[in-house]
Amino acid sequence: MPTFWLVVLLLALSAAGFYLGRSRALRTAGGDARDLHSLPSYYGYHVALAAFVPAIAVLAVWLLAQPLIIENRVSNLIPAEAVPENTTIGLVMSDVRRVAEGLDLAVEQGLLTRREARDAAGGQDLRALMGEVGVALGSDVRPEVLSAAQSYRNLSHTGKTAMTVVVALLALGGFVWAYGRTHKDFRARNVVERGVLALLILAASLAALTTVGIVLSMLFETKNFFGLHSWTDFFFGSTWAPNFRGGSDLSILPLLWGTLYISFIALLVAVPVGLFAAIYLSEYASGTVRSFAKPLLEILAGIPTIVYGLFALLTVGPALANLFAKGGLLGVEWMAGATSVLTAGLVMGVMLIPFVSSLSDDIINAVPQALRDGSLGLGATKSETVRQVVMPAALPGIVGAVLLAASRAIGETMIVVMGAGAIAKFSANPLESMTTITTRIVSQLTGDTDFASPETLVAFALGLTLFVLTLGLNVLALYIVRKYREQYE
Amino acid sequence: MTDLSQSPAGAAPRKHGGSLLQQTPRTRKRNAAEARFRGYGIAAITAGLVMLLVLVTTIVSKGTGAFQQTFVTLNVELLESKLDKKGNRNIEDIKKVTTFGYAPIIKGAMEATVEELGIETSLKAKELAGVLSKDVAAQLRDYVIANPDQIGQTVEFRFLASSRVDGYLKGRVTRDSIVNDKNISAEQLDLVDALAAAGVLEKTFNLDFITGADASDARPEAAGIGVSMLGSLFMMFVVLALALPIGVAASIYLEEFAPQNWLTDMIEVNISNLAAVPSIVFGILGLAVFINYMHLPTSAPLVGGLVLTLMTLPTIIISTRASLKSVPPSIRDAALGVGASKMQAVFHHVLPLAAPGILTGTIIGLAQALGETAPLLLIGMVGFIASNAPETIADGLLAPNSAMPAQIYEWAKRADPAFYERAWGGIIILLLFLVTMNTLAVILRRRFERRW
Numbered sequence A: 001m002p003t004f005w006l007v008v009l010l011l012a013l014s015a016a017g018f019y020l021g022r023s024r025a026l027r028t029a030g031g032d033a034r035d036l037h038s039l040p041s042y043y044g045y046h047v048a049l050a051a052f053v054p055a056i057a058v059l060a061v062w063l064l065a066q067p068l069i070i071e072n073r074v075s076n077l078i079p080a081e082a083v084p085e086n087t088t089i090g091l092v093m094s095d096v097r098r099v100a101e102g103l104d105l106a107v108e109q110g111l112l113t114r115r116e117a118r119d120a121a122g123g124q125d126l127r128a129l130m131g132e133v134g135v136a137l138g139s140d141v142r143p144e145v146l147s148a149a150q151s152y153r154n155l156s157h158t159g160k161t162a163m164t165v166v167v168a169l170l171a172l173g174g175f176v177w178a179y180g181r182t183h184k185d186f187r188a189r190n191v192v193e194r195g196v197l198a199l200l201i202l203a204a205s206l207a208a209l210t211t212v213g214i215v216l217s218m219l220f221e222t223k224n225f226f227g228l229h230s231w232t233d234f235f236f237g238s239t240w241a242p243n244f245r246g247g248s249d250l251s252i253l254p255l256l257w258g259t260l261y262i263s264f265i266a267l268l269v270a271v272p273v274g275l276f277a278a279i280y281l282s283e284y285a286s287g288t289v290r291s292f293a294k295p296l297l298e299i300l301a302g303i304p305t306i307v308y309g310l311f312a313l314l315t316v317g318p319a320l321a322n323l324f325a326k327g328g329l330l331g332v333e334w335m336a337g338a339t340s341v342l343t344a345g346l347v348m349g350v351m352l353i354p355f356v357s358s359l360s361d362d363i364i365n366a367v368p369q370a371l372r373d374g375s376l377g378l379g380a381t382k383s384e385t386v387r388q389v390v391m392p393a394a395l396p397g398i399v400g401a402v403l404l405a406a407s408r409a410i411g412e413t414m415i416v417v418m419g420a421g422a423i424a425k426f427s428a429n430p431l432e433s434m435t436t437i438t439t440r441i442v443s444q445l446t447g448d449t450d451f452a453s454p455e456t457l458v459a460f461a462l463g464l465t466l467f468v469l470t471l472g473l474n475v476l477a478l479y480i481v482r483k484y485r486e487q488y489e
Numbered sequence B: 001m002t003d004l005s006q007s008p009a010g011a012a013p014r015k016h017g018g019s020l021l022q023q024t025p026r027t028r029k030r031n032a033a034e035a036r037f038r039g040y041g042i043a044a045i046t047a048g049l050v051m052l053l054v055l056v057t058t059i060v061s062k063g064t065g066a067f068q069q070t071f072v073t074l075n076v077e078l079l080e081s082k083l084d085k086k087g088n089r090n091i092e093d094i095k096k097v098t099t100f101g102y103a104p105i106i107k108g109a110m111e112a113t114v115e116e117l118g119i120e121t122s123l124k125a126k127e128l129a130g131v132l133s134k135d136v137a138a139q140l141r142d143y144v145i146a147n148p149d150q151i152g153q154t155v156e157f158r159f160l161a162s163s164r165v166d167g168y169l170k171g172r173v174t175r176d177s178i179v180n181d182k183n184i185s186a187e188q189l190d191l192v193d194a195l196a197a198a199g200v201l202e203k204t205f206n207l208d209f210i211t212g213a214d215a216s217d218a219r220p221e222a223a224g225i226g227v228s229m230l231g232s233l234f235m236m237f238v239v240l241a242l243a244l245p246i247g248v249a250a251s252i253y254l255e256e257f258a259p260q261n262w263l264t265d266m267i268e269v270n271i272s273n274l275a276a277v278p279s280i281v282f283g284i285l286g287l288a289v290f291i292n293y294m295h296l297p298t299s300a301p302l303v304g305g306l307v308l309t310l311m312t313l314p315t316i317i318i319s320t321r322a323s324l325k326s327v328p329p330s331i332r333d334a335a336l337g338v339g340a341s342k343m344q345a346v347f348h349h350v351l352p353l354a355a356p357g358i359l360t361g362t363i364i365g366l367a368q369a370l371g372e373t374a375p376l377l378l379i380g381m382v383g384f385i386a387s388n389a390p391e392t393i394a395d396g397l398l399a400p401n402s403a404m405p406a407q408i409y410e411w412a413k414r415a416d417p418a419f420y421e422r423a424w425g426g427i428i429i430l431l432l433f434l435v436t437m438n439t440l441a442v443i444l445r446r447r448f449e450r451r452w
Helices: A002-028 A040-077 A089-108 A114-119 A124-132 A143-181 A188-228 A231-236 A253-284 A287-302 A305-324 A341-366 A369-377 A382-411 A414-419 A437-445 A454-484 B025-067 B091-096 B099-117 B125-129 B136-146 B163-170 B186-198 B207-211 B226-257 B262-274 B279-293 B301-325 B329-337 B342-371 B374-378 B393-398 B404-413 B417-448
Strands: B068-077 B154-160 B201-205
Touching (some): A002 A040, A002 A143, A040 A089, A188 A231, A188 B226, A188 B301, A253 A287, A253 A341, A253 A382, A287 A341, A287 B025, A305 A414, A305 B025, A305 B342, A341 A414, A341 B025, A369 A382, A382 A454, A437 A454, A437 B279, A454 B262, B025 B068, B099 B125, B099 B136, B099 B186, B136 B154, B163 B186, B163 B417, B186 B201, B207 B226, B226 B342, B226 B393, B279 B374, B374 B404, B404 B417
Antiparallel strands (some): B068 B201
16 A cells, blocks of 8 residues: 555654754754744744645645546557447446456466566456456457556556655655745744645635536536437436346436425425424424424434335335235235335435424524514414414425425435335336335446446436436525525514 | 594494303304314324334334344364364364364254253254254354364354244244245244253343344344444544544634635535535445546445545534634634734634534534445445454455445345344444434533533
């Protein structure tokens, strides 16, 4: 793990820099800290930061950029005619990577010497060798692939060495430069504070970068997907039938239907229960009831979704099957198995109850007391006040809360993975099992993923759709809350 | 306003008539509506609480079984003729005996015990050994390889019973339910009853569930959650080491230094939106960036930790900003007044005062991350058997492992109902962790929170 040791080296260098910088500053001041411009430790920080920060930044950028550059150069090496019909350059590249990885492993395990790995010839032997080290290849290694793999290995090796040298030199350079500048009149605090501020800004932009990363990574793969699969089928087709041998129907519509149906049932459970619970807690309940019921309800929100998923799979599903399936208590045969839209919807509804109730509770509490007093003073009963005065005033907020709950429901994964089933279809029967966007993302991306097949890449298109959908709902919710919120003094 | 006090001449009699003492039908209707409305509220609260109660009782009633396991105590004669034919105690020769070679020894031990206890049974030796777990041979072999000098002696062992036998003692398996079961017969259950009466077979607390590793499909009785607990632990280390410094630094910048401009606005909007992104999207990001692009190892807790860091960051940033905001400006003013720089005021005064709030937010964020499953499915932390505890820290971060919620999901997917008990048991442990962390957060808040 050379990168790990490189980081350890940087840390050690900067720790040494701290002590050396501080003691040098004190020495120039003749051991009297009062003669220094800044506190002694700032001189130490100055050297430590100069040795560490630029080096680690370069290391991070290098680690990110190197794969991209190598990938690019190597894929240029593969002649166009070496890419067989029906496949893409991406597929060949994944072969190249696998061969390179296999050669590395073989060297590591001592099956090949470095020289042998460099001169290895293609054919049957190599494939058998790869199998021995645990790299399964679909076919014999073709010469183009092998030579590309060799240059891939060469480039990565050179890159790694160059990285180590550059980073170490940079760290040493920073160290020497900062150490040289250390003098009792040097304004170390100002420099260090500017550096720290830059680091703070960097940390703050990381959050923004995450979003950029999410969008970019999904956009790239979605673009690849639409290169392999028609977008009209994805958005307007009517069947979801992935087939790993190719020729799949990959349409989002049946998945979207399942997602929306389950979310609808969840909201059907969560909104009335949550809303009435919020109304009762804020308008009727005594202080003791409130202080006891509110935290208890909020426990429901802190339970991990895997627990709800298990509850759906092992408790609610079988209970519903006991009622509605063949040989059940009602004597009907409406359900084929334990997984259904209703199973997932009910459990997800329970999960969303505290979400709706605590959001609505805040909103109802924000309605000024004067409105209630006015209504009660005119002779309205409490429920009339709530329905005709408090609710209209709180409505935008409550709509916002419901939209936020809907966005949670659409993005929820574990409950639907375990409770909803895997059949993509359009059906209005809530007792049938259906599937959702999140479930399909999980099933397309777990196990062996091949980033060159539309069956895997479709998950990124689904993920992007999901991201846009939930983000849109959130933005809409915030917009409604802001735009229609009554401003009370 | 005087005319209001006079009733208009010739006014129609009051529509509803009646006196104050007697309710009109309309008042009765309104009061009934009021009572109904109140009833809906009570019903909603009750429904929520009942759900909680059902959930908790289900978890407890189904999960506690996982903490107990049926064991059979046997005296096993480690026959030299089977284990070390050459008799030279060469460890390489002993290792050549596979677990199949141990089967006759186990059969023999069962036969001897049954005979010794005087239990009448028509079962053959193979069926006698069938009440034991398939794990027993491996357990015996490990023991012999570790203690080759014990060969030829009789040693007392505590063996796992098979999951069917275990289920029988826990009431999950009944004599009716095994009619078509190939793995166990009614006669074997008779034997189990007799062994239990003799005290050879008993149900005791099972520490291996808490500390052990996952086991293959055929041996639910040997499966434990310990190794995946370590996986979760390593992930939490990564989350803590990355999310706390980055989150606090970002919050300090946004709260104390950031100028009001479009860039700051954009970052703020980004963070609040990031908090609402479905967790599975973070999994997709992790798969695309960390695994597919950066070629980090699949199933590694390091990757899981990185993904969960991105997920936890918004939570930590939001709570850190709230606690920085709650430190009154007079503290900053006083520090600046005695000559501190802005950076010193923040790092020496504001940050320590905000620390309890930051810590509380971090613990809550970690608790969320600990229970998160969906992104872990995508980066491959399910679908294999995490059988070995990591030996070094680098191994703990980079070797494939599972995490507690992922392990629970894995068990829930398997076909044998004995694994469901494990899944519920795993949930009890997971929830215990979460309850502890949240209680800690509440205590910290109560103990150190300052009202200014």
